[in-house]
Amino acid sequence: MASQLETVRHAATGSRRGTGYDWEAAMDASLAGDAAAYRRLLEEAGRWLRRYFARRLSPEMVDDAVQEALTALHLKRATFEPGRPFLPWLAAIARFKGVDCLRSAGRNRTEELDEGLHGVASHESASLSGIVMARLFDRLRRPQADAIRLVKLQGFSVREAAAMTGQSEALIKVNIHRGLSALKTFFGEGDLAVD
Structure with missing residues:
Protein backbone atom coordinates (compact mmCIF):
# COMPACT_ATOMS: atom_id res chain seq x y z
CA MET A 1 0.00 0.00 0.00
CA ASN A 108 -25.52 43.86 -5.54
CA ARG A 109 -24.60 46.70 -7.87
CA THR A 110 -24.19 50.05 -6.12
CA GLU A 111 -23.26 53.48 -7.36
CA GLU A 112 -21.75 56.30 -5.35
CA LEU A 113 -23.75 59.49 -5.11
CA ASP A 114 -22.21 62.70 -6.34
CA GLU A 115 -21.08 64.83 -3.39
CA GLY A 116 -22.37 67.99 -5.04
CA LEU A 117 -25.99 67.00 -5.59
CA HIS A 118 -28.15 70.09 -5.72
CA GLY A 119 -31.86 70.29 -6.22
CA VAL A 120 -32.72 66.68 -5.45
CA ALA A 121 -36.17 65.96 -6.84
CA SER A 122 -39.03 66.01 -4.39
CA HIS A 123 -40.99 62.92 -3.43
CA GLU A 124 -44.01 64.22 -5.36
CA SER A 125 -42.14 64.60 -8.64
CA ALA A 126 -40.53 61.18 -8.18
CA SER A 127 -43.97 59.66 -7.60
CA LEU A 128 -45.36 61.36 -10.70
CA SER A 129 -42.39 60.15 -12.73
CA GLY A 130 -43.04 56.62 -11.50
CA ILE A 131 -46.70 56.83 -12.51
CA VAL A 132 -45.83 58.16 -15.97
CA MET A 133 -43.20 55.45 -16.41
CA ALA A 134 -45.68 52.75 -15.37
CA ARG A 135 -48.22 54.05 -17.91
CA LEU A 136 -45.59 54.05 -20.63
CA PHE A 137 -44.51 50.51 -19.84
CA ASP A 138 -48.15 49.34 -19.74
CA ARG A 139 -48.46 50.39 -23.38
CA LEU A 140 -45.49 48.24 -24.43
CA ARG A 141 -45.61 44.53 -25.18
CA ARG A 142 -44.52 42.63 -22.08
CA PRO A 143 -41.27 41.23 -23.63
CA GLN A 144 -40.27 44.76 -24.68
CA ALA A 145 -40.99 46.19 -21.24
CA ASP A 146 -39.10 43.36 -19.52
CA ALA A 147 -36.06 43.79 -21.78
CA ILE A 148 -35.90 47.56 -21.21
CA ARG A 149 -36.40 47.23 -17.44
CA LEU A 150 -33.68 44.61 -17.06
CA VAL A 151 -31.02 46.05 -19.39
CA LYS A 152 -31.61 49.81 -19.42
CA LEU A 153 -33.02 50.42 -15.92
CA GLN A 154 -31.60 47.65 -13.73
CA GLY A 155 -28.24 47.38 -15.49
CA PHE A 156 -28.17 43.69 -16.38
CA SER A 157 -26.26 42.59 -19.46
CA VAL A 158 -28.09 41.40 -22.56
CA ARG A 159 -26.90 37.85 -21.82
CA GLU A 160 -28.20 38.00 -18.22
CA ALA A 161 -31.55 39.45 -19.37
CA ALA A 162 -31.86 36.69 -21.95
CA ALA A 163 -31.27 34.05 -19.28
CA MET A 164 -33.82 35.64 -16.94
CA THR A 165 -36.59 36.03 -19.52
CA GLY A 166 -36.01 32.98 -21.68
CA GLN A 167 -35.57 35.17 -24.77
CA SER A 168 -32.54 34.90 -27.03
CA GLU A 169 -29.89 37.62 -26.82
CA ALA A 170 -30.84 38.81 -30.31
CA LEU A 171 -34.50 39.03 -29.30
CA ILE A 172 -33.60 41.04 -26.19
CA LYS A 173 -31.79 43.57 -28.42
CA VAL A 174 -34.71 43.71 -30.87
CA ASN A 175 -37.23 44.17 -28.04
CA ILE A 176 -35.15 46.99 -26.53
CA HIS A 177 -34.89 48.75 -29.89
CA ARG A 178 -38.58 48.38 -30.71
CA GLY A 179 -39.65 49.24 -27.17
CA LEU A 180 -37.57 52.43 -27.09
CA SER A 181 -38.94 53.43 -30.51
CA ALA A 182 -42.47 52.89 -29.20
CA LEU A 183 -41.70 54.97 -26.09
CA LYS A 184 -40.53 57.85 -28.31
CA THR A 185 -43.81 57.63 -30.20
CA PHE A 186 -45.80 57.62 -26.95
CA PHE A 187 -43.98 60.74 -25.77
CA GLY A 188 -44.89 62.44 -29.05
CA GLU A 189 -48.58 61.66 -28.53
CA GLY A 190 -48.60 63.50 -25.20
CA ASP A 191 -51.26 61.19 -23.74
CA LEU A 192 -49.51 60.74 -20.40
CA ALA A 193 -51.45 63.11 -18.16
CA VAL A 194 -51.61 62.15 -14.51
CA ASP A 195 -55.06 62.58 -12.97
Missing part, protein backbone atom coordinates in the same frame (compact mmCIF):
# COMPACT_ATOMS: atom_id res chain seq x y z
CA ALA A 2 2.77 2.46 0.93
CA SER A 3 4.62 1.71 -2.31
CA GLN A 4 1.44 2.41 -4.29
CA LEU A 5 1.10 5.80 -2.59
CA GLU A 6 4.75 6.56 -3.30
CA THR A 7 4.21 5.67 -6.97
CA VAL A 8 1.16 7.94 -7.14
CA ARG A 9 3.00 10.72 -5.25
CA HIS A 10 5.92 10.49 -7.70
CA ALA A 11 3.51 10.64 -10.63
CA ALA A 12 1.85 13.72 -9.11
CA THR A 13 5.11 15.62 -9.20
CA GLY A 14 6.05 14.51 -12.70
CA SER A 15 5.68 16.38 -15.93
CA ARG A 16 2.81 16.05 -18.36
CA ARG A 17 2.43 17.77 -21.73
CA GLY A 18 5.20 20.22 -20.84
CA THR A 19 3.20 21.89 -18.07
CA GLY A 20 5.47 20.68 -15.27
CA TYR A 21 2.49 19.39 -13.30
CA ASP A 22 0.47 16.21 -13.78
CA TRP A 23 -3.03 17.27 -12.76
CA GLU A 24 -4.65 13.87 -13.18
CA ALA A 25 -2.03 12.01 -11.13
CA ALA A 26 -2.21 14.69 -8.43
CA MET A 27 -5.99 14.33 -8.24
CA ASP A 28 -5.70 10.55 -8.15
CA ALA A 29 -3.19 10.83 -5.29
CA SER A 30 -5.48 13.27 -3.49
CA LEU A 31 -8.42 10.92 -3.79
CA ALA A 32 -6.19 8.10 -2.48
CA GLY A 33 -5.65 10.13 0.70
CA ASP A 34 -2.32 11.87 0.05
CA ALA A 35 -2.69 15.16 1.96
CA ALA A 36 0.53 16.65 0.56
CA ALA A 37 -0.57 15.96 -3.01
CA TYR A 38 -3.99 17.48 -2.25
CA ARG A 39 -2.43 20.60 -0.73
CA ARG A 40 -0.21 21.02 -3.81
CA LEU A 41 -3.19 20.38 -6.10
CA LEU A 42 -5.14 23.17 -4.39
CA GLU A 43 -2.16 25.54 -4.70
CA GLU A 44 -1.75 24.78 -8.42
CA ALA A 45 -5.50 24.98 -8.99
CA GLY A 46 -5.57 28.34 -7.18
CA ARG A 47 -2.89 29.72 -9.51
CA TRP A 48 -4.69 28.36 -12.58
CA LEU A 49 -8.05 29.75 -11.39
CA ARG A 50 -6.53 33.17 -10.68
CA ARG A 51 -5.27 33.37 -14.30
CA TYR A 52 -8.61 32.06 -15.61
CA PHE A 53 -10.71 34.60 -13.71
CA ALA A 54 -8.28 37.50 -14.31
CA ARG A 55 -9.10 37.20 -18.03
CA ARG A 56 -12.86 37.07 -17.46
CA LEU A 57 -13.83 39.10 -14.39
CA SER A 58 -13.12 42.53 -12.97
CA PRO A 59 -10.10 42.63 -10.63
CA GLU A 60 -12.18 43.06 -7.47
CA MET A 61 -14.12 39.87 -8.23
CA VAL A 62 -11.14 37.56 -8.86
CA ASP A 63 -10.33 36.63 -5.24
CA ASP A 64 -13.94 35.76 -4.43
CA ALA A 65 -14.30 33.70 -7.59
CA VAL A 66 -11.09 31.78 -6.86
CA GLN A 67 -12.26 30.99 -3.33
CA GLU A 68 -15.71 29.90 -4.55
CA ALA A 69 -14.17 27.63 -7.18
CA LEU A 70 -11.67 26.09 -4.74
CA THR A 71 -14.49 25.43 -2.29
CA ALA A 72 -16.52 23.78 -5.06
CA LEU A 73 -13.49 21.70 -6.07
CA HIS A 74 -13.14 20.52 -2.46
CA LEU A 75 -16.83 19.72 -2.07
CA LYS A 76 -17.19 18.01 -5.47
CA ARG A 77 -13.85 16.19 -5.64
CA ALA A 78 -15.60 12.84 -5.12
CA THR A 79 -17.39 13.35 -8.46
CA PHE A 80 -14.09 13.43 -10.36
CA GLU A 81 -13.64 10.25 -12.38
CA PRO A 82 -10.04 8.94 -12.13
CA GLY A 83 -8.46 8.53 -15.53
CA ARG A 84 -10.39 11.48 -16.99
CA PRO A 85 -8.73 14.83 -17.79
CA PHE A 86 -8.65 17.12 -14.76
CA LEU A 87 -8.41 20.59 -16.34
CA PRO A 88 -11.71 20.39 -18.27
CA TRP A 89 -13.41 19.35 -15.02
CA LEU A 90 -11.80 22.30 -13.19
CA ALA A 91 -12.69 24.65 -16.07
CA ALA A 92 -16.35 23.61 -15.83
CA ILE A 93 -16.36 24.43 -12.12
CA ALA A 94 -14.64 27.76 -12.84
CA ARG A 95 -17.14 28.63 -15.57
CA PHE A 96 -20.13 28.06 -13.30
CA LYS A 97 -18.57 29.92 -10.37
CA GLY A 98 -17.65 32.82 -12.67
CA VAL A 99 -21.26 33.08 -13.82
CA ASP A 100 -22.41 32.98 -10.18
CA CYS A 101 -20.06 35.87 -9.34
CA LEU A 102 -21.36 37.93 -12.27
CA ARG A 103 -24.96 37.32 -11.22
CA SER A 104 -24.15 38.27 -7.66
CA ALA A 105 -22.42 41.46 -8.79
CA GLY A 106 -25.46 42.37 -10.90
CA ARG A 107 -27.79 41.96 -7.93
Whole structure:
Protein backbone atom coordinates (compact mmCIF):
# COMPACT_ATOMS: atom_id res chain seq x y z
CA MET A 1 0.00 0.00 0.00
CA ALA A 2 2.77 2.46 0.93
CA SER A 3 4.62 1.71 -2.31
CA GLN A 4 1.44 2.41 -4.29
CA LEU A 5 1.10 5.80 -2.59
CA GLU A 6 4.75 6.56 -3.30
CA THR A 7 4.21 5.67 -6.97
CA VAL A 8 1.16 7.94 -7.14
CA ARG A 9 3.00 10.72 -5.25
CA HIS A 10 5.92 10.49 -7.70
CA ALA A 11 3.51 10.64 -10.63
CA ALA A 12 1.85 13.72 -9.11
CA THR A 13 5.11 15.62 -9.20
CA GLY A 14 6.05 14.51 -12.70
CA SER A 15 5.68 16.38 -15.93
CA ARG A 16 2.81 16.05 -18.36
CA ARG A 17 2.43 17.77 -21.73
CA GLY A 18 5.20 20.22 -20.84
CA THR A 19 3.20 21.89 -18.07
CA GLY A 20 5.47 20.68 -15.27
CA TYR A 21 2.49 19.39 -13.30
CA ASP A 22 0.47 16.21 -13.78
CA TRP A 23 -3.03 17.27 -12.76
CA GLU A 24 -4.65 13.87 -13.18
CA ALA A 25 -2.03 12.01 -11.13
CA ALA A 26 -2.21 14.69 -8.43
CA MET A 27 -5.99 14.33 -8.24
CA ASP A 28 -5.70 10.55 -8.15
CA ALA A 29 -3.19 10.83 -5.29
CA SER A 30 -5.48 13.27 -3.49
CA LEU A 31 -8.42 10.92 -3.79
CA ALA A 32 -6.19 8.10 -2.48
CA GLY A 33 -5.65 10.13 0.70
CA ASP A 34 -2.32 11.87 0.05
CA ALA A 35 -2.69 15.16 1.96
CA ALA A 36 0.53 16.65 0.56
CA ALA A 37 -0.57 15.96 -3.01
CA TYR A 38 -3.99 17.48 -2.25
CA ARG A 39 -2.43 20.60 -0.73
CA ARG A 40 -0.21 21.02 -3.81
CA LEU A 41 -3.19 20.38 -6.10
CA LEU A 42 -5.14 23.17 -4.39
CA GLU A 43 -2.16 25.54 -4.70
CA GLU A 44 -1.75 24.78 -8.42
CA ALA A 45 -5.50 24.98 -8.99
CA GLY A 46 -5.57 28.34 -7.18
CA ARG A 47 -2.89 29.72 -9.51
CA TRP A 48 -4.69 28.36 -12.58
CA LEU A 49 -8.05 29.75 -11.39
CA ARG A 50 -6.53 33.17 -10.68
CA ARG A 51 -5.27 33.37 -14.30
CA TYR A 52 -8.61 32.06 -15.61
CA PHE A 53 -10.71 34.60 -13.71
CA ALA A 54 -8.28 37.50 -14.31
CA ARG A 55 -9.10 37.20 -18.03
CA ARG A 56 -12.86 37.07 -17.46
CA LEU A 57 -13.83 39.10 -14.39
CA SER A 58 -13.12 42.53 -12.97
CA PRO A 59 -10.10 42.63 -10.63
CA GLU A 60 -12.18 43.06 -7.47
CA MET A 61 -14.12 39.87 -8.23
CA VAL A 62 -11.14 37.56 -8.86
CA ASP A 63 -10.33 36.63 -5.24
CA ASP A 64 -13.94 35.76 -4.43
CA ALA A 65 -14.30 33.70 -7.59
CA VAL A 66 -11.09 31.78 -6.86
CA GLN A 67 -12.26 30.99 -3.33
CA GLU A 68 -15.71 29.90 -4.55
CA ALA A 69 -14.17 27.63 -7.18
CA LEU A 70 -11.67 26.09 -4.74
CA THR A 71 -14.49 25.43 -2.29
CA ALA A 72 -16.52 23.78 -5.06
CA LEU A 73 -13.49 21.70 -6.07
CA HIS A 74 -13.14 20.52 -2.46
CA LEU A 75 -16.83 19.72 -2.07
CA LYS A 76 -17.19 18.01 -5.47
CA ARG A 77 -13.85 16.19 -5.64
CA ALA A 78 -15.60 12.84 -5.12
CA THR A 79 -17.39 13.35 -8.46
CA PHE A 80 -14.09 13.43 -10.36
CA GLU A 81 -13.64 10.25 -12.38
CA PRO A 82 -10.04 8.94 -12.13
CA GLY A 83 -8.46 8.53 -15.53
CA ARG A 84 -10.39 11.48 -16.99
CA PRO A 85 -8.73 14.83 -17.79
CA PHE A 86 -8.65 17.12 -14.76
CA LEU A 87 -8.41 20.59 -16.34
CA PRO A 88 -11.71 20.39 -18.27
CA TRP A 89 -13.41 19.35 -15.02
CA LEU A 90 -11.80 22.30 -13.19
CA ALA A 91 -12.69 24.65 -16.07
CA ALA A 92 -16.35 23.61 -15.83
CA ILE A 93 -16.36 24.43 -12.12
CA ALA A 94 -14.64 27.76 -12.84
CA ARG A 95 -17.14 28.63 -15.57
CA PHE A 96 -20.13 28.06 -13.30
CA LYS A 97 -18.57 29.92 -10.37
CA GLY A 98 -17.65 32.82 -12.67
CA VAL A 99 -21.26 33.08 -13.82
CA ASP A 100 -22.41 32.98 -10.18
CA CYS A 101 -20.06 35.87 -9.34
CA LEU A 102 -21.36 37.93 -12.27
CA ARG A 103 -24.96 37.32 -11.22
CA SER A 104 -24.15 38.27 -7.66
CA ALA A 105 -22.42 41.46 -8.79
CA GLY A 106 -25.46 42.37 -10.90
CA ARG A 107 -27.79 41.96 -7.93
CA ASN A 108 -25.52 43.86 -5.54
CA ARG A 109 -24.60 46.70 -7.87
CA THR A 110 -24.19 50.05 -6.12
CA GLU A 111 -23.26 53.48 -7.36
CA GLU A 112 -21.75 56.30 -5.35
CA LEU A 113 -23.75 59.49 -5.11
CA ASP A 114 -22.21 62.70 -6.34
CA GLU A 115 -21.08 64.83 -3.39
CA GLY A 116 -22.37 67.99 -5.04
CA LEU A 117 -25.99 67.00 -5.59
CA HIS A 118 -28.15 70.09 -5.72
CA GLY A 119 -31.86 70.29 -6.22
CA VAL A 120 -32.72 66.68 -5.45
CA ALA A 121 -36.17 65.96 -6.84
CA SER A 122 -39.03 66.01 -4.39
CA HIS A 123 -40.99 62.92 -3.43
CA GLU A 124 -44.01 64.22 -5.36
CA SER A 125 -42.14 64.60 -8.64
CA ALA A 126 -40.53 61.18 -8.18
CA SER A 127 -43.97 59.66 -7.60
CA LEU A 128 -45.36 61.36 -10.70
CA SER A 129 -42.39 60.15 -12.73
CA GLY A 130 -43.04 56.62 -11.50
CA ILE A 131 -46.70 56.83 -12.51
CA VAL A 132 -45.83 58.16 -15.97
CA MET A 133 -43.20 55.45 -16.41
CA ALA A 134 -45.68 52.75 -15.37
CA ARG A 135 -48.22 54.05 -17.91
CA LEU A 136 -45.59 54.05 -20.63
CA PHE A 137 -44.51 50.51 -19.84
CA ASP A 138 -48.15 49.34 -19.74
CA ARG A 139 -48.46 50.39 -23.38
CA LEU A 140 -45.49 48.24 -24.43
CA ARG A 141 -45.61 44.53 -25.18
CA ARG A 142 -44.52 42.63 -22.08
CA PRO A 143 -41.27 41.23 -23.63
CA GLN A 144 -40.27 44.76 -24.68
CA ALA A 145 -40.99 46.19 -21.24
CA ASP A 146 -39.10 43.36 -19.52
CA ALA A 147 -36.06 43.79 -21.78
CA ILE A 148 -35.90 47.56 -21.21
CA ARG A 149 -36.40 47.23 -17.44
CA LEU A 150 -33.68 44.61 -17.06
CA VAL A 151 -31.02 46.05 -19.39
CA LYS A 152 -31.61 49.81 -19.42
CA LEU A 153 -33.02 50.42 -15.92
CA GLN A 154 -31.60 47.65 -13.73
CA GLY A 155 -28.24 47.38 -15.49
CA PHE A 156 -28.17 43.69 -16.38
CA SER A 157 -26.26 42.59 -19.46
CA VAL A 158 -28.09 41.40 -22.56
CA ARG A 159 -26.90 37.85 -21.82
CA GLU A 160 -28.20 38.00 -18.22
CA ALA A 161 -31.55 39.45 -19.37
CA ALA A 162 -31.86 36.69 -21.95
CA ALA A 163 -31.27 34.05 -19.28
CA MET A 164 -33.82 35.64 -16.94
CA THR A 165 -36.59 36.03 -19.52
CA GLY A 166 -36.01 32.98 -21.68
CA GLN A 167 -35.57 35.17 -24.77
CA SER A 168 -32.54 34.90 -27.03
CA GLU A 169 -29.89 37.62 -26.82
CA ALA A 170 -30.84 38.81 -30.31
CA LEU A 171 -34.50 39.03 -29.30
CA ILE A 172 -33.60 41.04 -26.19
CA LYS A 173 -31.79 43.57 -28.42
CA VAL A 174 -34.71 43.71 -30.87
CA ASN A 175 -37.23 44.17 -28.04
CA ILE A 176 -35.15 46.99 -26.53
CA HIS A 177 -34.89 48.75 -29.89
CA ARG A 178 -38.58 48.38 -30.71
CA GLY A 179 -39.65 49.24 -27.17
CA LEU A 180 -37.57 52.43 -27.09
CA SER A 181 -38.94 53.43 -30.51
CA ALA A 182 -42.47 52.89 -29.20
CA LEU A 183 -41.70 54.97 -26.09
CA LYS A 184 -40.53 57.85 -28.31
CA THR A 185 -43.81 57.63 -30.20
CA PHE A 186 -45.80 57.62 -26.95
CA PHE A 187 -43.98 60.74 -25.77
CA GLY A 188 -44.89 62.44 -29.05
CA GLU A 189 -48.58 61.66 -28.53
CA GLY A 190 -48.60 63.50 -25.20
CA ASP A 191 -51.26 61.19 -23.74
CA LEU A 192 -49.51 60.74 -20.40
CA ALA A 193 -51.45 63.11 -18.16
CA VAL A 194 -51.61 62.15 -14.51
CA ASP A 195 -55.06 62.58 -12.97
